[in-house]
Amino acid sequence: MSEKPLSAKELLKHPAFSSNDWNLQPAKSGHATVASSRRGGPFPLWYEIHGAGPTKIVWIMGLGSPAEHWKRQTQYFGHENKNRYSSLVFDNRGIGKTASPTCLYKTTEMAQDVVDLLQILKWIDLAEPIKNLHVVGISLGGMIAQELALLIPGHISSLSVVSSSPRLARTAPSLDSWKKHITMLVPVGIDGELQRLSERLFSEEWLKKPDTENADPAQNFPLNQDRFAADELLSRQNTQVSFKGFMLQAIGAAMHYKSESQLAEIATSIGHSRIMVVHGEIDQFIPFHHFEFFKSGFGLEGIEYLVFPGCGHLPLWENEAEFNSALERLIHTTTGLTTRLWILDPDIHYEDLIGNVRMYQFNTLRHGYKSFYPGITTLVTGYQCANQEYDPLFLPPRRADVGALLEQTHQPDSLALYGGTRHDFGTRTNVTVSEQRFGKEEAFVQAVKFFRSWA
Known part of the structure; x- marks a missing residue:
């Protein structure tokens, strides 16, 4: 016979209860006034920044949940690795320390709150799009993240959509799921509420496992469900969640809709290799078939689709180590990479910033890079290209040839490209040698691919 979970009274008296308060002190926190010129605004939005590293991560929480529910990721990215990352967490409108507008709103408005906050914190400059943000959204937060990707694609270096959906299916299982969401608002006593919520968010297998969060057994509960x-009890003590605020968020989530063409636009503008979609296989809150919706819009090529078998709605907790590792891998491979392309007729200028330090520039004629490098997506005009930058040997990329040359140089940071021409990137070549007679443009495309795998 399986062990019964503790009651709320027993939890409050348990010696492990105090271990739930991690007391993670932010490097910076406060209220930012958002929605100043929008319906329902202005209102103060509470935010915290944990860590002071150069890599910026924006964490967007889900329905009715405060910023502190990211604490496992805040601890790892914002404290254990505080010199590498700056983690921004915040209370969405209507939750915790953030005020609630009185009007109905959509996820687009919630995403615009994030844009306002990022501008106030000077994390972005809308006039100078640079891909320097890693956006992670879970559940409703994943819906907000999709809207954010449509609003500021030029600023997003990676996008992770967790336990979410581009739209809520109008099928019988989905309608049943939403009925259960609504019944969660029906009072059943605190013990009944905790039981109901835990069953909705986690797998039964995980709930019944012993709690092993702390090295000291005295600081552990009998079960993960107790933890x-x-x-949740501690969060309710510290966080205000009004019925109005919760319902307005729920309505916004229910109205969220992103078509396949909009998802395709996100994938194109952000870059397929910069996107990860994560879902628990037995998620009851947003059932797993919603995960499949992303594939028809984002496509299959380049996108990372990560499924946690036997996991519920919260892989950030149930599979914490693997979840953090997957995020860190994506962040590491995309940090500091931008793809800005200026089109002139007929000249093309491509600029790639790697590691927020090294600038790579190149001019070419006649051909665009887009067919060779699909990640280049942002097109603007008005950039002056240098004259006399012409190479008649603009041939299709030859990965093996250029890769071999790059391996020979041993100087990937700053190399001479053709004698006397300095571009701070590329490979050392000699046009008089037949084996090296391929265009500078071709070499550059391959060099960028090399640096992406190397950075």
Whole structure:
């Protein structure tokens, strides 16, 4: 017979209860006034920045949940690795320390709140799009992240959509799921609420496992379910969640709709290799078939689709180590990479910023890079290209040839490209040698691909 979870009274008296308060102190926190010129605004939005590293991560929480529910990721990225990352967490409108507008709103408005906040914090400059943000959104937060990707694609270096959906299916299982969401608002007593919520968010297998969060056994509960319930009790003590605020968020989530063409636009503008979609296989909150919707819009090529078998709605907790590792891998491979392309007729200028330090520039004629490098997506005009930058040997990329040359140089940071021509990137070549007679443009495309795998 399986062990019964502790009651709320037993949890509050348990010696492990205090271990749920991690007391993670932010490097910076406060209220930012958002929605100043929008319906329902202005209102103060509470935010915290944990860590002071150069890599910026924006964490967007889900329905009715405060910023502190990211604490496992805040601890790892914002404290254990505080010199590498700056983690921005915040209370969405209507939750915690952030005020609630009185009007109905959509996820687009919630995403615009994030844009306002990022501008106030000077994390972005809308006049100078640079891909320097890693956006992670879970559940409703994943819906907001999709809207954010449509609003500021030029600023997003990676996009991770977790336990979410581009739209809510109008099928019988989905309608049943939403009925259960609504019944969660029906009072059943605190013990009944905690039981109901834990069953909706986690797998039964995980809930019944022993709690092993702390090295000291005295600071652990009998079950993982007890750990979650205690965490929820503590959160309710510290966080205000009004019925109005919760319902307005729920309505916004229900109205969220992103078509396949909009998802395709996100994938194209952000870059397929910069996107990860994550879902628990037995998620009851947003059932797994919603995960499949992304594939028809984002496509299959380049996107990372990560499924946690036997996991519920919260892989950020149930599979914490693997979840953090997957995020860190994506962040590492995309940090500091931008793809800005200026089109003139007939000249093309491509600029790629790697590691927020090294600038790579190149001019070419006659051909665009887009067919060779699909990640280049942002097109603007008005950039002056240098004259006399012409190479008649503009041939299709030859990965093996250029890769071999790059390996021979041993100087990937700053290399001479053709004698006397300095571009701070590329490969050392000699046009008089037949084996090296391929265009500078071709070499550059391959060099960028090399640096992406190397950075």
